[in-house]
Amino acid sequence: MTISTNAAALAASASATRAIHAGQEPDPTTGAVVTPIYMTSTFKQDGVGGLRHGYDYSRSINPTRNSFDAQLASVEGAKYALSFASGLAAIDVLLRATVKPGDNILLGNDVYGGTYRLLSKVFVPWGVGLDVVDITDTAAVSAALDGKDYAYIWVETPSNPLLNITDIAATAAVAHAHGTKVVVDNTFASPVLQHPLDDGADVVVYSTTKYIGGHSDVVGGAVVLNDEEVRDQVAFLQNAAGAVPSPFDSWLEIRGLKTLDLRVRQHSRNALEVAQWLESLPSEVIERVWYPGLESHPGHEIAARQMHGGFGGMISVEIAAGFEAAKRVAGATQIFTLAESLGGVESLIEHPGAMTHASVAGTTLEVPANLLRLSVGLEDPQDLIADLKQAFQAI
Numbered sequence: 001m002t003i004s005t006n007a008a009a010l011a012a013s014a015s016a017t018r019a020i021h022a023g024q025e026p027d028p029t030t031g032a033v034v035t036p037i038y039m040t041s042t043f044k045q046d047g048v049g050g051l052r053h054g055y056d057y058s059r060s061i062n063p064t065r066n067s068f069d070a071q072l073a074s075v076e077g078a079k080y081a082l083s084f085a086s087g088l089a090a091i092d093v094l095l096r097a098t099v100k101p102g103d104n105i106l107l108g109n110d111v112y113g114g115t116y117r118l119l120s121k122v123f124v125p126w127g128v129g130l131d132v133v134d135i136t137d138t139a140a141v142s143a144a145l146d147g148k149d150y151a152y153i154w155v156e157t158p159s160n161p162l163l164n165i166t167d168i169a170a171t172a173a174v175a176h177a178h179g180t181k182v183v184v185d186n187t188f189a190s191p192v193l194q195h196p197l198d199d200g201a202d203v204v205v206y207s208t209t210k211y212i213g214g215h216s217d218v219v220g221g222a223v224v225l226n227d228e229e230v231r232d233q234v235a236f237l238q239n240a241a242g243a244v245p246s247p248f249d250s251w252l253e254i255r256g257l258k259t260l261d262l263r264v265r266q267h268s269r270n271a272l273e274v275a276q277w278l279e280s281l282p283s284e285v286i287e288r289v290w291y292p293g294l295e296s297h298p299g300h301e302i303a304a305r306q307m308h309g310g311f312g313g314m315i316s317v318e319i320a321a322g323f324e325a326a327k328r329v330a331g332a333t334q335i336f337t338l339a340e341s342l343g344g345v346e347s348l349i350e351h352p353g354a355m356t357h358a359s360v361a362g363t364t365l366e367v368p369a370n371l372l373r374l375s376v377g378l379e380d381p382q383d384l385i386a387d388l389k390q391a392f393q394a395i
């Protein structure tokens with residue numbers, strides 16, 4: 001159930017308005033404008049089975065979590081959102097609820113290392129088949145689907161860490177012609193820039209740890225979709241297995257989502273400025289810049305059509321002098337913090353090969369050893385450029 005009763009009035013409003021109001025009814029008892037943190041594991045029943053508004057136990061249902069779910073679904077323009085204790089918990093429950101041993105998944109060849117680890121080390125031993133394809137190549141996807149039945153195509157666009165761009169609508173058309181469903185991990189774009197369900201995807205997943213939380217202070221995930229049957233399967237397993245976010249986590253996500261629109265547009269502006277500067281550097285310093293907002297990016301045209309209002313805050317660069325030089329740069333920044341994760345207000349730098357994507361070493365998903373990934377925050381972009389400039393002295 002949802003505690004929001006203002007859905008009809010909000011339906012016609014813009015996403016930025018819905019982010020602030022959807023699911024955010026003033027507290028019925030006190031009128032508190034901000035959804036309270038309902039830090040309770042259980043709820044008093046008025047006689048056995050006499051639940052107040054359906055609330056019985058917080059693994060199953062909690063008002064703060066419901067508030068975030070309603071807010072996120074509304075921002076996405078989707079019927080349903082279910083939030084989880086992490087992005088990987090959301091992915092795990094979606095897949096365990098809807099695939100079985102013998103089913104196959106077709107995975108893009110550049111995805112978050114933890115997603116690959118979950119699929120290859122947990123789902124494959126369970127009996128699920130996993131194949132990897134260049135997901136940006138619709139013809140290659142089509143050929144793979146001609147050869148085998150797949151339950152899902154798994155798309156990250158922009159992908160982590162190479163910022164590859166997949167045409168969601170074209171991929172969904174090919175997939176649906178073969179009876180295959182499309183999941184889009186929309187973590188990098190966020191619901192501000194990209195609406196995969198509108199483009200034909202069947203399910204959207206998020207690590208809400210990133211842009212939606214937005215302040216590097218909460219770990220969370222979500223499954224967002226329109227299909228009621230799949231929603232019920234996911235909700236059943238979520239309750240049966242229990243990977244739910246705490247009320248405080250949900251409250252932090254609510255707070256983050258309210259300012260997502262502003263933040264993501266500024267992240268995108270800052271990242272474009274930093275990416276343009278990086279691209280202007282001599283090729284002896286920077287071998288390649290990966291940012292979908294640059295015209296040199298192979299997916300730029302698709303990204304310009306598919307993403308609305310910016311290209312996101314993530315940039316990857318290949319350091320011409322190689323692995324050791326890349327590691328030295330990552331250790332030499334003073335404003336960019338050397339840390340995993342992304343999407344917070346503070347800029348982060350990391351070495352995917354040794355950090356977030358260590359689990360894809362030796363596979364077809366292995367990332368270049370000289371690659372650094374930047375999560376461009378909300379500092380002044382000129383300060384970020386100055387920081388990178390001084391860090392490049394370490395090369």
Ligand SMILES: Cc1ncc(COP(=O)(O)O)c(C=O)c1O
Nearest residue numbers: 086087088112160187207209220
């Ligand atoms: C694109 C993407 N999807 C999923 C995840 C997993 O999310 P979490 O760390 O919240 O479990 C991450 C984490 O970095 C990610 O970058």
